[in-house]
Structure formats: structure tokens, C-alpha cells
Amino acid sequence: MSPELTNSYNSISPNKVFRGDEAWKDGMNYIPLICKSPLLLGKSNSTYKIRQTIYNDLKGIGINPINSELEYGCCEEDLQRISNIILEKNCDSVIAAGGGKVLDSGKLLADRLSLPCITIPLSAATCAGWTSLSNIYTKFGAFINDKSLKSCPNALIFDHGFVKSAPKRLLASGIADGLAKWYEASLTSSRSNDGFVQQALQMARVLRDQLFIDGLEAYRNAESDSWVRVAEACALTAGLIGGIGGARCRTAAAHPIHNGLTQLESPKMGLHGEVVGFGIIIQLHLEERYSKNKLATQAKGQLIKFLKEINLPTTGKELGIENISSEDLQKVSNFSCNQNSEIHLLPFKINKDVIKQAIMDNISEKTFGKLSDIKIQ
Known part of the structure; x- marks a missing residue:
């Protein structure tokens, strides 16, 4: 067994x-x-x-x-x-x-x-x-x-x-946090032999689809059926997925990057889901570069387009960290990649230099080309 x-x-x-x-x-x-x-x-x-x-x-x-x-x-x-x-x-x-x-x-x-x-x-x-x-x-x-x-x-x-009664910005933030269930679990759990984990992973995929289909209408109209489906998906179904799948269905890189960014203790830092959404974008690029998954490029484009539609940040500048110092960025990278971080559940090796460069390129809105030159030990 x-x-x-x-x-x-x-x-x-x-x-x-x-x-x-x-x-x-x-x-x-x-x-x-x-x-x-x-x-x-x-x-x-x-x-x-x-x-x-x-x-x-x-x-x-x-x-x-x-x-x-x-x-x-x-x-x-x-x-x-x-x-x-x-x-x-x-x-x-x-x-x-x-x-x-x-x-x-x-x-x-x-x-x-x-x-x-x-x-x-x-x-x-x-x-x-x-x-x-x-x-x-x-x-x-x-x-x-x-x-x-x-x-x-x-x-x-x-x-x-x-x-x-909550501002719709909070619903948008919840949508990003809910989407992370699929983007993270699909990397950390796709090869699991545990039936519960496999089933939770499929629930995360359906959750992602539901949020893409209904998310924009829910954001625009709190009286719509879409709002009910999306709000309950974010607050209830996302929790159920974590309950069934356990730790392996919770995080990969997006949440560790969020955790690293909170080390800045900045009053300008976005809501939890806003920062996690930014983390998903960084994660997809890492997947694109280091697992040679061409689908990650398409997924990244799809996600960025959707997040913009519901007024969520997709760049470091929009997140409010465009003036981050090199020292602070190193602090973010160090925490994201500490030895206990679940970022190491990724199916490819990662290090703090890669995370640092990815965030730097995102802030400057480059195409992330420099990442391929960083060696992973």
C-alpha cells in the first residue's frame, strides 16, 4: 500500500x-x-x-x-x-x-x-x-x-x-482564491494514488470551470443565480475540496508566494485572494518554463484575461509593490522558498533566485525571458 x-x-x-x-x-x-x-x-x-x-x-x-x-x-x-x-x-x-x-x-x-x-x-x-x-x-x-x-x-x-452586503471586491478576491484550488492541486496531486485526492482534484477542476463561467456575471450582479453559485463555490465548495483532499489539495506555489509577500507588512498589500491570484500567475510561468508544459502559456493568458475582467491585479505594479527594494524582494523569495514551504511540492525543482526573478520581471512587465537562464541546482 x-x-x-x-x-x-x-x-x-x-x-x-x-x-x-x-x-x-x-x-x-x-x-x-x-x-x-x-x-x-x-x-x-x-x-x-x-x-x-x-x-x-x-x-x-x-x-x-x-x-x-x-x-x-x-x-x-x-x-x-x-x-x-x-x-x-x-x-x-x-x-x-x-x-x-x-x-x-x-x-x-x-x-x-x-x-x-x-x-x-x-x-x-x-x-x-x-x-x-x-x-x-x-x-x-x-x-x-x-x-x-x-x-x-x-x-x-x-x-x-x-x-x-460585502463589497464586490471581496467576492473577486474569493474567486481568485477558489481558482487556486485547481491550479495548485493539479500540480501537487495529479499523480496521487489516493482516491480521495483524485476525487478532490476533479472537484477543483469543476470549481475552476464554474468560476470561469459564472464569475463575471456574479461580480456584476449580486441578485443573479450566478452570484449564488460563485459565492457558495468560494466560501463552501473550496473548503470541501481541501477537506477531502487534505494538504496536497491546498497549495503549490501560489499560496507560498502570497505568504512571502506578506513579509513586506505593507499597508498597500492587497486582499488575500488578490495576492494569491498574483501568485497563480507566477506559478503558471514557472510551470511553463520548468516543466515544459505548453498548456501553461495558454492557461496563463486565460487567467490574466479573466482576472482583469473582475478588476483583480495581475502585475506587481497593480498589486502595489512596484517600488519594492531588492532587499525586500529577497525577503519575499527567502520566505516563499524556506525549507518548510509547500512550494517544494512542485513537480520540478525551484529556488529563491527563480522566484525573485519572476516577480521582478512581472513588476517591470517583461516577458519573463530571463528566467530560462537561471540554473536550478
Whole structure:
């Protein structure tokens, strides 16, 4: 038996998933079965009104929520502070309502304190509401590592009304993050003998097609059927793919490049999915050069055209890093290619010099011709 098929554990999905226009109403009535005094976690001022609605509705059914907000994100400073609040107030669960860092923080807090967790995504920007994984950052926004959790959330409530209130830029960002499932998994998992991984890979391909077909209409019209399919694809299906396929269906080069770019700790840095989308473009070029895959050239052109249609950055200049110093670019490359990076799951050798040159050429909008001259040891 193949080593990858032995001793496998998959945390595939939340125990309950409520989705649709009435998701909050239905999910709210399930919450008393889980808890009586939850911590209600949020962050952004833009989501305050929705979180206040959630708070008031919970009070109305006899639940006693304790409000708390992140100051920075999913970082130890916030995690420690809020963990103390949970213990002091004797909270019996965590309800995380917000974007990716709020959802990741809520899951991680609940995991550390062995409490139930309920996630309420307030955008379709990531699949963080679904997964048994949290990304940990510094308080300045630099990626540190990801943490596998014991389980997915006890419940996920994906209310269309809540999510539609988010700026459409967040949906576009989620589309790029969802597309990465295929572009990364197709490189790292195509030769897997694990049936779950093979099936997750095919789901990622269908997800990609769905996003290409419906993405532009969803971006333009939040009242369309396309919006429903795309928003749920980004926030729910993408998480399911990671649950079924595991780590090998999550990352290759796009996410490590994102993680490297966060080391700049720049206030101009784009949203998670925007940076991941840029990472996909760099990954496709590396695939084109070093695996001699001519289809990568076509795929890169198709992707760039689509990302532009939904107003996502496709160059370093558009991402806001056109003035990056050589020293900072080296920092990005070093982190992207550190010894623990999943970029080494690529089916061809890679090094930090190649990553550095690829980003440099993208920023200057060159044709990446110099890459072929870099030797891979």
C-alpha cells in the first residue's frame, strides 16, 4: 500500500451547514443546542451592523453573547487577549462572524480551549468558515504558519443577505482564491494514488470551470443565480475540496508566494485572494518554463484575461509593490522558498533566485525571458 494511503485523517466538513437567504434564521435556532453564553467575535467596522443584528437576535432567543473584537488579526497578541476574556466570562463556545482572519481566529481559539465553534462568514472572500485550518500572522500581517485543528466548525451559517452586503471586491478576491484550488492541486496531486485526492482534484477542476463561467456575471450582479453559485463555490465548495483532499489539495506555489509577500507588512498589500491570484500567475510561468508544459502559456493568458475582467491585479505594479527594494524582494523569495514551504511540492525543482526573478520581471512587465537562464541546482 502506498505510504500516502496509510494512517490518513480527514476533517472534511462542519457538522451542520446552513446556506441560503434564510440561513441565519435557520442557523440561529440551532445555536441553543450548542451553547448558552458564546463569545461573539468580529473585527471590521463595516460588519458592525450585521454583528449587532446577530447579537440582538441571539439575546432574543435567550442566548447571552459576549462581544469581542480583534485589534489586529489572527495573531498571538489578539488570541491571548481574547482567550483571557473567554475564560473570565466563562464563555461556552465561540461564534466568529467576519472575514478570513476573524474566522481563523475563532476556530483557533475554540480549538485551543476545547469549545464548540460556529462560523458566520460575512463575505465570500475565503473558505475559512469551512476548514479545520487556521493561518497565523504577526500583528503586522506577516504570515507565520498554518495550524491544523482537531475538527471543522460545529456549524457554518452562510446567509446570502449577510454576504451580499460585502463589497464586490471581496467576492473577486474569493474567486481568485477558489481558482487556486485547481491550479495548485493539479500540480501537487495529479499523480496521487489516493482516491480521495483524485476525487478532490476533479472537484477543483469543476470549481475552476464554474468560476470561469459564472464569475463575471456574479461580480456584476449580486441578485443573479450566478452570484449564488460563485459565492457558495468560494466560501463552501473550496473548503470541501481541501477537506477531502487534505494538504496536497491546498497549495503549490501560489499560496507560498502570497505568504512571502506578506513579509513586506505593507499597508498597500492587497486582499488575500488578490495576492494569491498574483501568485497563480507566477506559478503558471514557472510551470511553463520548468516543466515544459505548453498548456501553461495558454492557461496563463486565460487567467490574466479573466482576472482583469473582475478588476483583480495581475502585475506587481497593480498589486502595489512596484517600488519594492531588492532587499525586500529577497525577503519575499527567502520566505516563499524556506525549507518548510509547500512550494517544494512542485513537480520540478525551484529556488529563491527563480522566484525573485519572476516577480521582478512581472513588476517591470517583461516577458519573463530571463528566467530560462537561471540554473536550478
